[in-house]
Amino acid sequence: MKTVGTAQFIKGAKTRGQIKVGTDTDGSEFHLPVLVAAGKEEGPTIWVQGCIHGEEYGGAASIIRFFQELDVNQLHGTFVGVPVTNPPSFKARSRVSPLDGANLNRIFPGDPKGTYSQRLAHVLLNAVLDTADYVLDLHSGGIGCEVPFYMICKYDDSETAKKSMWLAERMGSDVIWRSAGEAGTGGTGTAHFVKNGIPTVTVECGGGNVTEEHERDFKASIRNAMKALNMLEGEPPVQKEYTVINKADFIFNGEGGLFVPACKVGDVLNKGDLIGSIINLFGDVTEEVRCPSDRSYIAAIGHRYWPSDPGELIAEAIPIED
Numbered sequence: 001m002k003t004v005g006t007a008q009f010i011k012g013a014k015t016r017g018q019i020k021v022g023t024d025t026d027g028s029e030f031h032l033p034v035l036v037a038a039g040k041e042e043g044p045t046i047w048v049q050g051c052i053h054g055e056e057y058g059g060a061a062s063i064i065r066f067f068q069e070l071d072v073n074q075l076h077g078t079f080v081g082v083p084v085t086n087p088p089s090f091k092a093r094s095r096v097s098p099l100d101g102a103n104l105n106r107i108f109p110g111d112p113k114g115t116y117s118q119r120l121a122h123v124l125l126n127a128v129l130d131t132a133d134y135v136l137d138l139h140s141g142g143i144g145c146e147v148p149f150y151m152i153c154k155y156d157d158s159e160t161a162k163k164s165m166w167l168a169e170r171m172g173s174d175v176i177w178r179s180a181g182e183a184g185t186g187g188t189g190t191a192h193f194v195k196n197g198i199p200t201v202t203v204e205c206g207g208g209n210v211t212e213e214h215e216r217d218f219k220a221s222i223r224n225a226m227k228a229l230n231m232l233e234g235e236p237p238v239q240k241e242y243t244v245i246n247k248a249d250f251i252f253n254g255e256g257g258l259f260v261p262a263c264k265v266g267d268v269l270n271k272g273d274l275i276g277s278i279i280n281l282f283g284d285v286t287e288e289v290r291c292p293s294d295r296s297y298i299a300a301i302g303h304r305y306w307p308s309d310p311g312e313l314i315a316e317a318i319p320i321e322d
Contacts, residue, residue, distance in 0.1 A: 003017070004017070004019065004034055004036065004080060004127060004130070004131045005017045005018050005019035005020070005031075005032070005034050005127070006018050006019075006034075007034040007035070007036045007080075008036070009036055009038045009078055010038055011038050011039070011040050012038065012039070012040040012072055012073070013037075013038060013072065014035070014036065014037045014038075014067070014070075014072060015036045015038075016033070016034065016035055016036070017034045017036070018031035018032060018033060018034060019031060019032040019034060019082075019123065019127055021087070021119070021120050021123050021124070022116050022119055022120060022123075024088075024099075030087045030088065030120075031087070032082055032084065032085060032087070032124075033082065033083055033084060034080065034081070034082055035063070035064070035067040035079075035080070035081040035082075035083070036078065036079070036080055036081075037067060037070050037072050037075060037078065037079040037081075038072065038075075038077075038078045038079075039072055039073075039074075039075030039076050039077055039078065039231070040072070040073070040075075041075070041076040041077075042076065042077065043075075043076030043077020043078070043229070043230065043231050044077045044078075044133035044134060044229055044231065045077060045078040045079075045080060045131060045132055045133050045134075046077070046078070046079055046080070046132065046133065046134045046135075046136065046222075046225065046226060046229065046231065047080045047082070047128055047131060047132035047134070047135045047136070048063055048066075048079070048080070048081050048082070048135075048136045048138065048222055049063075049081075049082040049083075049085045049135070049136070049137055049138065050062070050063050050082070050083050050084065050085065050138040051083065051084040051085055051086055051089070051090050052085045052086055052104050052105050052137065052139070052189065053086070053089065053095045053103075053104070053105060053139065053142060054084075054086050054087075054088070054089025054090035054091070054092060054093065054094050054095065054097075055089070055090075055093045055094055055095055055142045055143045056095075056138075056139050056140040056141075056142050056207075057140075057210055058138070058140045058205060058206045058207075058210040058214045058215065058218055059083070059138025059139065059140065059203070059205075059218060060083035060084050060090075060138075061083075061210050061215060062138065062214075062215050062218030062219050062222070063081040063082070063083045063138065063218075063222075064081070064083050065215060065219060066079075066081070066218075066219045066222050066223070067079070067081045069219075074232060074233060075231060075232065076230060076231050076232070077229070077231045079226070079231075080131060080132065085104070085120075085124055086104050086117075086120065088116070089104065093143065095142055097116065097117045099115070099116045099117065100115040100116055100117050100118075102115065102116075102117035102118070104117050104120060104121060104189075105187070105188050105189060106187040106188065107121050107187045108121045108125055108187045108188060108189045108191070108192045109121065109122065109125050109192050110122030110123070110124075110125060121187075121189070124189065125189065125192055125193075128189075128193055128198065129193075129196055129198070132193075132198055133198065133199075134167065134198065134199050134200070134225070134229065135190070135193050135198055135199075135200040135201075136200075136201055136202075136203060136221070136222060136225060137189065137190050137200065137201070137202045137203070138202075138203050138205075138218055139202055139203065139204050139205075140204065140205055140206045140207045140214070141204075141206065141207025141208070141300050141301075142207055143207070143208060144207075144208075144302055144303060144306055144308075144312075145207050145208075145300045145301060145302050145303065145313070145315075146206065146207040146208060146265050146300070146301060146303065147204045147205065147206065147207055147265055147299060147300045147316075148175065148204070148205075148265040148266040148299065149172075149173050149175075149203075149204070149205045149206075149217045149221075150173045150175035150176065150177060150204050150205075150299065151168040151171055151173050151175070151176045151177070151201050151202065151203060151204070151221075152168075152176070152177040152179055152190075152201070152202035152203075152204060153165050153168050153176060153177070153178055153179065153200075153201055153202070154179055154188075154190055154191045154194045154200065155178040155179060155180045156180065158194070160194050160197050160198065160199050161194055161199075163199040164194060164199040164200055164201055165178065166199075166228075167199055167201050167225055167228055167229075168201045169238060169239070169242065170224055170225065170227075170228040170236035170237065170238060171201060171203070171220075171221040171224045171225050171228075171236070172217070172220050172221050172224045172236075172237055173221070174239040174241070174242050174243060175242070175243045175245065175266075175297065176242055176243070176244055176245070177244075177245045177246065177248070177299070177318060178244050178245070178246050178321065179246065180246060190202050201225070203218060203221045204299070205217050205218055205221075207300075207303075208303055224236040224237060242322075243297065243320055243322075244320070244321045244322040245297045245299070245318040245319065245320055245321060246318065246319065246321040247318070247319055247321075248299065248316050248317070248318040249292045249293060249296065249316070249317045249318070249319075250313060250316055251275065251289060251292070251313070251314055251315040251316065251317060252311050252312060252313055252314060253278050253287060253289060253308055253310065253311070253312055253314045254287055254310060254311070255278045255280075255286040255287040255310060256278070256307075256308060256309050256310045257278040257279050257280045257281070257286055257287075257307075257308065258278070258279050258280075258281075258305045258306070258307060258308070259276055259277075259278060259302040259303070259304070259305065259306050259308045259314055260276055260277045260278075260279060260304065260305065261275070261276040261301050261302065261303075261304055262274040262275060262276045262277065263275055263276070263298055263301065264298070264301070265298050265299065265300065265301050266297070266298060267297075267298045268295060268296065268297055268298070268320065269291040269296050269298060269317065270291060270294045270295065270296070271290075271291055271292060271293050271294045271296075272290050272291065273290060273291045274288060274289070274290055274291075275289045275290060275291055275298070275301065275314075275315050275317070276288075276289050276301070276302070276314065276315070277289065278308065289314055289315065291317050292317060293317065293319050294319070295319055295320045296317035296318060296319050296320070297317070297318045297319070297320055298315065298316070298317055299316040299317070299318045300313075300315060300316040301314070301315045301316075302314045302315065
């Protein structure tokens with residue numbers, strides 16, 4: 001019988017299990033929770049994961065709810081949900097691991113002899129390669145930022161990347177970050193999934209508190225992808241046109257203080273337009289944060305009056321390509 005970790009694939013049933021991914025300093029084990037729903041009919045296996053950055057909770061919550069609501073009698077193929085892929089980071093409410101300071105989504109393919117996060121990346125990559133035909137990786141702006149609802153695809157001339165783009169166009173957003181070149185590879189898990197022949201889409205949505213709208217959009221993106229893959233009945237949405245963005249500018253503040261945004265996520269700004277300001281505790285403006293390029297889609301922005309350290313990521317501005 002096919003398994004992932006201790007979770008079994010049983011046709012027409014939902015099961016749950018765990019993948020062991022190392023141990024803590026006291027010897028207790030770290031496990032990834034695994035939710036499996038297998039339809040009675042044959043079809044592909046879709047792997048949906050959340051919390052690779054531990055403080056991006058919307059993806060985890062939406063995977064859990066989607067699994068609970070999914071009717072296996074209507075399912076062709078198999079849904080595998082991993083709500084939390086980075087347990088130490090999740091427990092610490094942190095983007096990076098408290099164990100080794102690593103950003104898990106920058107160190108793939110990992111190292112079975114490395115630090116905890118490097119070993120985790122190695123185990124996770126191999127679990128996906130052994131299990132999945134398609135991958136959805138759910139992200140948000142985390143605690144400190146908000147992002148709009150959009151998709152990201154690693155893009156090159158490979159058939160896998162083209163299939164990823166095809167899937168992203170059917171998941172419910174009219175904005176797609178087509179991440180090409182070295183900026184789209186790095187050490188992300190998604191880039192390595194694509195490199196190994198698995199079409200993959202990153203879903204970005206929300207941040208801070210998880211709203212009903214965020215949950216709805218995350219779950220809709222999963223459902224639409226499964227419709228596109230004929231795993232669920234129905235036609236996925238196809239937009240009349242898409243805004244394609246690429247080559248992000250990551251914007252960091254130079255002064256510490258309270259961030260006061262002057263725009264919203266999803267706005268399109270030109271070079272020199274005000275993104276927001278930093279004020280000190282007397283209310284004085286100590287820094288103005290401005291857009292570095294024309295026709296830039298604001299893909300992330302810090303929360304209103306969020307306390308910000310010097311050098312903190314405060315916004316992402318991604319030029320519109322097409």
